[in-house]
Amino acid sequence: QQPVQSPQAVILREGEDAVINCSSSKALYSVHWYRQKHGEAPVFLMILLKGGEQKGHEKISASFNEKKQQSSLYLTASQLSYSGTYFCGTVYSGGGADGLTFGKGTHLIIQP
Amino acid sequence: NAGVTQTPKFRVLKTGQSMTLLCAQDMNHEYMYWYRQDPGMGLRLIHYSVGEGTTAKGEVPDGYNVSRLKKQNFLLGLESAAPSQTSVYFCATTQSSYEQYFGPGTRLTVT
Numbered sequence: 051q052q053p054v055q056s057p058q059a060v061i062l063r064e065g066e067d068a069v070i071n072c073s074s075s076k077a078l079y080s081v082h083w084y085r086q087k088h089g090e091a092p093v094f095l096m097i098l099l100k101g102g103e104q105k106g107h108e109k110i111s112a113s114f115n116e117k118k119q120q121s122s123l124y125l126t127a128s129q130l131s132y133s134g135t136y137f138c139g140t141v142y143s144g145g146g147a148d149g150l151t152f153g154k155g156t157h158l159i160i161q162p
Numbered sequence: 163n164a165g166v167t168q169t170p171k172f173r174v175l176k177t178g179q180s181m182t183l184l185c186a187q188d189m190n191h192e193y194m195y196w197y198r199q200d201p202g203m204g205l206r207l208i209h210y211s212v213g214e215g216t217t218a219k220g221e222v223p224d225g226y227n228v229s230r231l232k233k234q235n236f237l238l239g240l241e242s243a244a245p246s247q248t249s250v251y252f253c254a255t256t257q258s259s260y261e262q263y264f265g266p267g268t269r270l271t272v273t
Binding site: 052082090091092093094097137139147148149150151152153154155 | 193195197202203204205206207210212218220221252260261262263264265266267
């Protein structure tokens, strides 16, 4: 069962902040975040593990709320290079060797 | 290092034809995956392999078969292509079931 991402799309001005949410109806073991540029392959951003702490990568960070089975991706002071489609991928049992279940994606457009 | 490569990059098939997509990795990873990506649907797992000689079904396996005879290669086969299989196909690999490394994709059109 696919996780639900929100919003479906967002348009920002350069320098503004954005939050992308990923919710699951099933208990999560981990959440992965990927970014995909048009015509390219998805690229890994970060992973949030159950019981783990908030992760960060420069101005992109994420959190994992185990009680709500939800993860949020935070993009601070967005740059033009942040444009793309963001996907969360979920793992429902330990390990994750059996692949990820991806949400439908959030389209992010950053305007100058 | 090439990382993860996919062959071919583009292909047009007629309904009923067969083809094989090849994924090759030089990262010595144990786990390999085939996903398909359709507009508005995200990526969906077709089949996966946790090691040489092993394969398992993912979320949308119907109409596809796979083989992993060598650790570095994962083949995806379409025995009788259908228009519903028009999609972009991505292969991915990982060693520790953490970060997945994706290939560049194969764009397949079935007419």
